[in-house]
Amino acid sequence: MVNIREFSVKCGNCQTYQTLSAYTRVGEYNVYSYECENDICDVEVTRTLVEVLHEIDDFANRDPNWRGGGKHGAHGDETSQE
Numbered sequence: 714m715v716n717i718r719e720f721s722v723k724c725g726n727c728q729t730y731q732t733l734s735a736y737t738r739v740g741e742y743n744v745y746s747y748e749c750e751n752d753i754c755d756v757e758v759t760r761t762l763v764e765v766l767h768e769i770d771d772f773a774n775r776d777p778n779w780r781g782g783g784k785h786g787a788h789g790d791e792t793s794q795e
């Protein structure tokens with residue numbers, strides 16, 4: 714399992730850590746968006762997208778309180794969503 718919160722995403726342009734700003738699910742993947750929170754970078758240019766296979770994404774399965782753009786609200790629903 715992978716927990717996205719165990720990762721740090723650092724911007725190669727401004728050398729600061731980016732902030733998790735959005736979450737969405739695309740097919741088999743959970744896609745997390747990270748953005749710089751400063752005046753140095755244009756977020757439209759430096760935004761980072763991290764894709765995690767849904768089935769190994771511990772964070773999305775475990776933390777129902779932070780859903781971003783997520784649509785599945787059921788906590789602990791480990792069954793297939795097909």
Ligand SMILES: [Zn+2]
Pocket residue numbers: 724725726727728729749753754759
């Ligand atoms: Zn930056």
